[in-house]
Amino acid sequence: MAKTIAVILSGCGRGDGSEIHESVLTLLAIARMGARAACLAPDIMQRQVLNHLTDQVDINEQRNVLVESARIARGEIQNIRDADFSQLDAAIYPGGFGAALNLSDFATKAADCEIQSDVLAFAKHMANAHKPQGFICIAPVMISKIYGAGVLHTIGNDNNTARAINSMGGIHQDCAVDEMILDTKHKVVSSPAYMLAKSITEVEAGITKLVRAVIEMI
Amino acid sequence: MAKTIAVILSGCGRGDGSEIHESVLTLLAIARMGARAACLAPDIMQRQVLNHLTDQVDINEQRNVLVESARIARGEIQNIRDADFSQLDAAIYPGGFGAALNLSDFATKAADCEIQSDVLAFAKHMANAHKPQGFICIAPVMISKIYGAGVLHTIGNDNNTARAINSMGGIHQDCAVDEMILDTKHKVVSSPAYMLAKSITEVEAGITKLVRAVIEMI
Numbered sequence: 001m002a003k004t005i006a007v008i009l010s011g012c013g014r015g016d017g018s019e020i021h022e023s024v025l026t027l028l029a030i031a032r033m034g035a036r037a038a039c040l041a042p043d044i045m046q047r048q049v050l051n052h053l054t055d056q057v058d059i060n061e062q063r064n065v066l067v068e069s070a071r072i073a074r075g076e077i078q079n080i081r082d083a084d085f086s087q088l089d090a091a092i093y094p095g096g097f098g099a100a101l102n103l104s105d106f107a108t109k110a111a112d113c114e115i116q117s118d119v120l121a122f123a124k125h126m127a128n129a130h131k132p133q134g135f136i137c138i139a140p141v142m143i144s145k146i147y148g149a150g151v152l153h154t155i156g157n158d159n160n161t162a163r164a165i166n167s168m169g170g171i172h173q174d175c176a177v178d179e180m181i182l183d184t185k186h187k188v189v190s191s192p193a194y195m196l197a198k199s200i201t202e203v204e205a206g207i208t209k210l211v212r213a214v215i216e217m218i
Numbered sequence: 219m220a221k222t223i224a225v226i227l228s229g230c231g232r233g234d235g236s237e238i239h240e241s242v243l244t245l246l247a248i249a250r251m252g253a254r255a256a257c258l259a260p261d262i263m264q265r266q267v268l269n270h271l272t273d274q275v276d277i278n279e280q281r282n283v284l285v286e287s288a289r290i291a292r293g294e295i296q297n298i299r300d301a302d303f304s305q306l307d308a309a310i311y312p313g314g315f316g317a318a319l320n321l322s323d324f325a326t327k328a329a330d331c332e333i334q335s336d337v338l339a340f341a342k343h344m345a346n347a348h349k350p351q352g353f354i355c356i357a358p359v360m361i362s363k364i365y366g367a368g369v370l371h372t373i374g375n376d377n378n379t380a381r382a383i384n385s386m387g388g389i390h391q392d393c394a395v396d397e398m399i400l401d402t403k404h405k406v407v408s409s410p411a412y413m414l415a416k417s418i419t420e421v422e423a424g425i426t427k428l429v430r431a432v433i434e435m436i
Contacts, residue, residue, distance in 0.1 A: 012238075013289035020230075020290055024242040024418075031419045052288035053295065070270035071231035072238055074412075077271065078431065200242075201249045 003218050004034040005211075006083065006091040006126075008119065009069035010041065010098025014194070015050035017065070019096030022193050023072045025204050026094050031212035038088060039073035040080040042118045043068045047101040052076050066101045081118045089218045091126050092196045092211065095137020095193055106141045111167045115145050132187035132217035134180075140190040142170035152183040156192030178205035182213055189213045219252040221436050223429075224301065224309040224344075226337065227287035228259065228316025232412070233268035234418040235283065237314030240354050240411050241290045243422050247429035255293035256306060258298040259284045260336045265319040265424050269290030283320050299336045307436045309344050310429065313355020313411055324359045333363050350405040350435035352398075352428045358408040362386035371400040396423035400431055406429045 007026055011017020030037045042065055047170050049061035051139065070077045093099060099108040104115045123146040126133055135143055139162065140153045149169025155161045162172040177198075180191035191206035224409015225244055248255045251284050260283055267279035288295045311317060312418045318325040322333045333341065341364040345353055353361060358371045359379065367387025380390040395416075398409035409424035 020238060021245070021292070022240050025246070026241070027239070028418050028422060029394075031417055051285055052293050053285045058370050067271045072231055074239070075270050075273060100246060145365075150370055199249055200246050204246060205289055 003215060004038050004087055005030050005087045005177065005214065006095045007034050007037050008091060008103070009072055009077070010040055010073045010082065010096060011046050011063070012064050012068040013050065013052055013097060014096045015052055016046055016101060017054070017068055017096055018071060018094050018100035019137060019194055021200050021203055021209060022096065024093040026092055026136070026211060027152060029208045033211060035215055035216050039069065039077040039090040040122070041069035041077060042084055042102070042116050043079045043081070044102065044116060046098070064183045067100070068133045080122050083122055084127060084216050085129070088126070088131070089165045090132045090214050091123070091198050092134040092214060093136060093139040093142070093173070095139050095195070099139040101137070104142050104145070111164045113141065113145065115142050120146065129211065132189065132214045134189040136191055136207060136210065137193040141165060143188060143190070144170040147186055147188065151186050151188050152181060153188060153190040154181040154192060155190070156176060156195035158195060175200045177202045178208055180210040187217045198200060219306045221433060222256050222305055223248050223253050223254050223407060223432065224306045225257045226259065226298065226309060226311045227257055227290055227295070227315060228290045228320045229264050229281070229283050231268065231270055232314045233270055233273070234266050234319060235254060235262055235286055235314055235316035236290060236312050237355060237412055238290060238307070239418050239421055240312040240425060241315065243425045244310055244354070245431060251265060251429060253385045253433055255289065256296040258301055258340070259287035259295060260320070260334050261297045261299070262320065262334060263367040264316070271330070274306060283316070295341050298340050301340055303347065305350065306344070308350045308432045309341070310352040311354060311357040311360070312434060313413070315356065317335070317357040318359060322363070324362050329382045331359065331363065333360050338364065350407065350432045352407040352432040354409055354411050354425060355411040358393065361406060362388040362406070365406065366406055366433050369404050369406050370399060371408040372399040372410060374406070374413035376413060395420045398424060398428040398431060405435045
């Protein structure tokens with residue numbers, strides 16, 4: 001049986017959803033390693049819709065996280081609330097501002113953030129089952145709210161975000177763009193991707209290592 | 219100087235724009251080969267907006283091709299009308315239904331299709347300058363309208379689409395998912411990608427060969 005990795009999406013676009021390159025390269029790395037991806041997203045409205053051409057929020061537009069995530073998943077996606085845990089061996093959370101806007105409210109609350117209830121229930125269930133989870137780019141800001149204090153992780157080297165992570169009880173460690181940070185005790189992996197990357201090949205390098213580490217811990 | 223490849227996008231999503239995996243894997247292959255991608259799209263409204271979760275057209279929604287394409291391009295995209303040809307060595311057209319809905323009207327007109335005027339002007343300019351162009355998935359249906367009759371190309375092995383290509387004067391040749399068809403005289407490359415692919419790794423294999431062929435012909 002192929003190992004199955006849940007990929008948790010937060011919309012479709014770096015500024016209001018899942019970072020598209022990070023998400024696709026996660027799916028690619030999973031497939032290359034002979035595992036299966038199962039995309040999931042919460043069925044909630046996006047906190048905002050960003051015009052990615054002008055970088056302005058479109059205040060007249062409303063989009064649904066699950067519906068937009070389905071673009072990346074080519075329609076093969078489920079409401080995270082309906083996840084069948086018996087079929088899932090691990091989970092990976094790509095970045096994009098959607099992780100801080102839709103999966104959590106880190107974008108506005110920083111260290112006081114909360115994780116969206118369906119996503120939190122899912123992630124805690126995976127953590128409690130000791131199934132490995134990987135967090136990419138800005139998504140690692142959710143780790144302390146899932147696992148509690150004391151988990152080693154990274155968002156690259158951004159001082160403000162690292163400080164917020166440490167004040168939530170996390171242990172932030174700087175990390176190069178093409179590397180990942182592994183907390184073996186908690187089975188948590190993180191990699192900076194577009195928090196640092198200047199090219200799509202840099203993103204691919206870090207994500208490939210993250211996916212390999214996740215799969216090896218299953 | 220790095221070679222620069224224009225990547226022509228048609229929105230963001232397989233059902234009403236650019237196929238996201240094909241687009242990202244095109245950008246990845248270009249970067250891996252040491253070339254530079256320059257994303258372009260027409261500044262027009264999408265012919266439709268598809269809910270990719272339900273597969274139903276949302277008749278109340280309107281989206282702009284350039285604005286949605288900017289999601290894949292991470293904001294780094296230009297109106298195709300403003301393309302600086304002096305900077306462009308080649309062009310690649312990823313698939314997705316947007317190629318048949320927005321870049322052309324093949325989805326409704328088949329062999330009687332026309333290409334959107336800005337896209338046609340761009341593509342003809344590249345063809346006349348004898349710069350190589352690559353067409354992925356359903357995008358090859360535009361080739362005969364750009365080059366005229368007699369160009370060898372593929373959309374995989376779909377009979378109806380192959381027949382439409384032949385009736386436009388094209389020479390359709392069946393092609394495996396992980397291969398590409400090369401017309402060296404016209405410097406035109408095509409590959410089936412999700413016209414045939416059952417996995418993202420199959421898409422990557424064909425697109426990588428297509429991108430390599432395009433770059434080698436510069």
